[in-house]
Amino acid sequence: MSARYAHRAVVFTRNGEPASVLSTLTYPALPPPPPHSLNLKFRLSPINPSDINVVEGVYPSKPEPTKSLSAGQQLTESVCVPGNEGLAEVTDVGEGVTDIQKGDWVVMAKPQAGTWSSARTLGSHEVIKLDKGNISEVNAATIAVNPPTAYLMLRDYVNLNSGDWVIQNGANSAVGQAIIQIAAQQGVKTINFVRDRPDIDALKQQLTQLGATHVFTYNELSDKSFYKSVKELTGNNPPRLLLNCVSGPTTAQLTRLLGTDARLVSYGAMSKQPLAIPTGPLIFRGLKAEGFWITGRWSKDSEKEEKQKVLNAIVQMELKEPEHEIVTLEGSLTDEQAGARVREVARKIGEGKYGKKVLLRIEDPVTNG
Ligand SMILES: NC(=O)c1ccc[n+]([C@@H]2O[C@H](COP(=O)([O-])OP(=O)(O)OC[C@H]3O[C@@H](n4cnc5c(N)ncnc54)[C@H](OP(=O)(O)O)[C@@H]3O)[C@@H](O)[C@H]2O)c1
Known part of the structure; x- marks a missing residue:
C-alpha cells in the first residue's frame, strides 16, 4: 500500500x-x-x-x-x-x-x-x-437532507392534526416517501401523485405499505370526474397543504383539490418546468405559495441545536x-x-x-x- x-x-x-x-x-x-x-x-x-x-x-x-x-x-x-x-x-x-x-x-x-x-x-x-x-x-x-425536509414542511406551514389531509407530488421520491411515513405516524392522511409506469400497481402498493392513504398518477388529473371523487374522499376537511417536488402544469391542476387558506410549498422542480399558479385560488380562496430550502434553513451554526433536535426526532421515527x-x-x-x-x-x-x-x-x- x-x-x-x-x-x-x-x-x-x-x-x-x-x-x-x-x-x-x-x-x-x-x-x-x-x-x-x-x-x-x-x-x-x-x-x-x-x-x-x-x-x-x-x-x-x-x-x-x-x-x-x-x-x-x-x-x-x-x-x-x-x-x-x-x-x-x-x-x-x-x-x-x-x-x-x-x-x-x-x-x-x-x-x-x-x-x-x-x-x-x-x-x-x-x-x-x-x-x-x-x-x-x-x-x-x-437522514440529514430529505427526512428533515419532509418533517419541517409538515410541521411549519399548516397546523396539521390527526385526520387532516396533505397532497404531494413526486410521492415516490426519497422526500415523498419520508412525507408519507412521517404524516402516517402523525395520523395525517396523504393523497400522493406519481408518474405512470408499466408497473404502477407495484409502486402504488409499495407507497401504500409505507402509509400512503391514496396514490394516483398525474394522468388521472385529465379526467374531469377525478376532482369530484377526490373531494368526496376528503369530505368537509379538504387538504390545506400541497407539497410540490415537481412543478409544471400538473402542480397547478392539484391546487384545485385544496380547501381555503391552503399553502402550496415548493421544494423541487423535477419536471424542469415553471409553476404557473391559477390566480382564482390566490384571490378567492386565500392560497399562499412559497418555497422551502433546507440548506437555507440550516446553514447557520446557531441552528445546529435545532438540527440535532429534529434529527433525534427522526431517528425515533425509524423510517424505512x-x-x-x-x-x-x-x-x-x-x-x-x-x-x-x-x-x-x-x-x-x-x-x-x-x-x-x-x-x-x-x-x-x-x-x-
Ligand atoms: N428544497 C429543499 O430543501 C430540498 C431538500 C431535499 C430535496 N429537494 C429536492 O427534492 C427533489 C427530490 O429529491 P429526492 O432526493 O427525494 O429525489 P429522488 O429520490 O431522486 O426522486 C426523484 C423524484 O423525481 C421524480 N421525477 C424525476 N423526473 C421527473 C419529471 N420529469 N417529472 C415528474 N417527476 C419527475 C421521480 O419520479 P419517477 O420515479 O417517475 O422518475 C422521483 O419521484 C429534488 O428536486 C431535490 O433537489 C429539495
Missing part, C-alpha cells in the same frame, strides 16, 4: 455534465486534526439530485474550490469535491473537542462538506453526532430505508478506473436508469493511484 496516497475523492475542476466532468483524485494521509476539529472517514455518501445540479453549476450552494485536499499536497489547478450529505465515522479528534469521540458516527451540519471522499477534516461544529446504536448505515447516510443501491469505488481501482466508474454512474442517473437512491462507498486507495 502506498503511504503517500492514502485517500480518494471525487472531484471536478469545471462545471458541466457530471458524466463528463467528474474524475477522482488520490491525496496524502490527513495529518492529526487541529484543535476543535475531527478527522472523518466517510462510510456512505448519497448522490442527491441537488449534487448533480451543483456539478452542473446550476445550484446556489457550492463547494469551496481547493488546491490541496491534505497537508503536503499542492495541485496546479483548484478542484471541488461534491457531496452535501453523508455518514462519516470519526477517526481522530483534535484538542478541545469534548462532545465527540473516536468511533462516533456523524452527519454534516455544514452544507457542501465534500462528502464524496474517503476522508476529510472538519470542524467539530460542522457535524452532528448520531446515536449509532439506533439507526442503520443507509438511514444515517440519508429509501430504496437504494450502493456503488463502491474499491481501493484496488486506479484513479482512471474509479473516475470512469463515477462517470458511468452519473450517466445512468442522468438517464433515469436507477429508479432508486445511489450511495457512494469510497474506499481508501490501496495502489499508488
Whole structure:
C-alpha cells in the first residue's frame, strides 16, 4: 500500500455534465486534526439530485474550490469535491473537542462538506453526532437532507392534526416517501401523485405499505370526474397543504383539490418546468405559495441545536430505508478506473436508469493511484 496516497475523492475542476466532468483524485494521509476539529472517514455518501445540479453549476450552494485536499499536497489547478450529505465515522479528534469521540458516527451540519471522499477534516461544529446504536448505515447516510425536509414542511406551514389531509407530488421520491411515513405516524392522511409506469400497481402498493392513504398518477388529473371523487374522499376537511417536488402544469391542476387558506410549498422542480399558479385560488380562496430550502434553513451554526433536535426526532421515527443501491469505488481501482466508474454512474442517473437512491462507498486507495 502506498503511504503517500492514502485517500480518494471525487472531484471536478469545471462545471458541466457530471458524466463528463467528474474524475477522482488520490491525496496524502490527513495529518492529526487541529484543535476543535475531527478527522472523518466517510462510510456512505448519497448522490442527491441537488449534487448533480451543483456539478452542473446550476445550484446556489457550492463547494469551496481547493488546491490541496491534505497537508503536503499542492495541485496546479483548484478542484471541488461534491457531496452535501453523508455518514462519516470519526477517526481522530483534535484538542478541545469534548462532545465527540473516536468511533462516533456523524452527519454534516455544514452544507457542501465534500462528502464524496474517503476522508476529510472538519470542524467539530460542522457535524452532528448520531446515536449509532439506533439507526442503520443507509438511514444515517440519508437522514440529514430529505427526512428533515419532509418533517419541517409538515410541521411549519399548516397546523396539521390527526385526520387532516396533505397532497404531494413526486410521492415516490426519497422526500415523498419520508412525507408519507412521517404524516402516517402523525395520523395525517396523504393523497400522493406519481408518474405512470408499466408497473404502477407495484409502486402504488409499495407507497401504500409505507402509509400512503391514496396514490394516483398525474394522468388521472385529465379526467374531469377525478376532482369530484377526490373531494368526496376528503369530505368537509379538504387538504390545506400541497407539497410540490415537481412543478409544471400538473402542480397547478392539484391546487384545485385544496380547501381555503391552503399553502402550496415548493421544494423541487423535477419536471424542469415553471409553476404557473391559477390566480382564482390566490384571490378567492386565500392560497399562499412559497418555497422551502433546507440548506437555507440550516446553514447557520446557531441552528445546529435545532438540527440535532429534529434529527433525534427522526431517528425515533425509524423510517424505512429509501430504496437504494450502493456503488463502491474499491481501493484496488486506479484513479482512471474509479473516475470512469463515477462517470458511468452519473450517466445512468442522468438517464433515469436507477429508479432508486445511489450511495457512494469510497474506499481508501490501496495502489499508488
Ligand atoms: N428544497 C429543499 O430543501 C430540498 C431538500 C431535499 C430535496 N429537494 C429536492 O427534492 C427533489 C427530490 O429529491 P429526492 O432526493 O427525494 O429525489 P429522488 O429520490 O431522486 O426522486 C426523484 C423524484 O423525481 C421524480 N421525477 C424525476 N423526473 C421527473 C419529471 N420529469 N417529472 C415528474 N417527476 C419527475 C421521480 O419520479 P419517477 O420515479 O417517475 O422518475 C422521483 O419521484 C429534488 O428536486 C431535490 O433537489 C429539495
